[in-house]
Structures are given as structure tokens and as C-alpha cells.
Amino acid sequence: MAPEASRLTVMKEISDTLYPKPVVIFNPTWGFDEESSFGEMSGFVGSFEVVYSFMGLEVRGILSNRKGVMFKCVKDGVLSGEKWYVFVEEDGELKVVSRFKTGPSIVEVENVLYNLMAVHEFTNS
Structure with missing residues (x-):
């Protein structure tokens, strides 16, 4: 443990x-x-092999912050190509914004969140 x-x-x-x-x-x-x-x-x-992972994420931008989670779960104990999911909190709900076939690096996850924030800030300005 x-x-x-x-x-x-x-x-x-x-x-x-x-x-x-x-x-x-x-x-x-x-x-x-x-x-x-x-x-x-x-x-x-x-x-x-990772069979379960749930990791909180937070990225701070100039105009806003983004909170989310990275998640992977193997169903019924059988490894069969489950993906790693990145969820972001929007309007009180978690929404999938990206999927990875293998465990992404922290830089890859940050890039997804920063790109999402940039698009969000650009469309709201």
C-alpha cells in the first residue's frame, strides 16, 4: 500500500x-x-497495467481556472484497451474533453486544458 x-x-x-x-x-x-x-x-x-485511476486536475489561466479529472477504469478486471479520459467541469457537470490510448504525460494533459481555456476565453471575449 x-x-x-x-x-x-x-x-x-x-x-x-x-x-x-x-x-x-x-x-x-x-x-x-x-x-x-x-x-x-x-x-x-x-x-x-493501471486498472483504476482518478486524479484531480486544475489549471489556472489569465482570465479563468479549469478543474477536471483524469480517469481510467478497467471493467470486470479484464484489460481490453480502455482509454484514459480527461473530463472538465462545465456548468456543474464533468464533460469528456479528450481521450488517450496510453497514460498521458502531465504536459499532454496540461496542453489539453490550456487549449480548452484559450478557446473558451477567445469565444467569450
Whole structure:
């Protein structure tokens, strides 16, 4: 539960010992954008599939702020190409504004939100 990136070596040792049984990680305390900087552990971390993720987002612009969430959920425990969704709050509801086939980087998500804000600010000015 909530393992830190500094524990990756121990997690890999445990995983290797348990192989071929699956290993489930709950609430890792690293961001998905950090995973590319794990060096030799990047392959190990990259071997995991995200089955559920719900992450709040907020981007501040010049004239407004945007709140939303990034969401992925595997149905019935079967991995079958579920997408990552970016929702933005509009008029009190969450609306899908983008879909990604793989986990997007934080920069990709920010770009979606900033572009949406720019369009919104341009059309309302």
C-alpha cells in the first residue's frame, strides 16, 4: 500500500519471488510522469497495467481556472484497451474533453486544458 519510488528494488525482488502470480500496487506515491526517470526500474514499473485511476486536475489561466479529472477504469478486471479520459467541469457537470490510448504525460494533459481555456476565453471575449 502506497509504496514510494525508493522501495522499487524491494518491490521487484518480492514480485520476482512471487512470479508467476500477479502483483497489485495500491496508490503508489509517485506520479506517472516520474516513471520515465526510474532508470533500470523503468521497465519493471512499465510492466504494470493501471486498472483504476482518478486524479484531480486544475489549471489556472489569465482570465479563468479549469478543474477536471483524469480517469481510467478497467471493467470486470479484464484489460481490453480502455482509454484514459480527461473530463472538465462545465456548468456543474464533468464533460469528456479528450481521450488517450496510453497514460498521458502531465504536459499532454496540461496542453489539453490550456487549449480548452484559450478557446473558451477567445469565444467569450
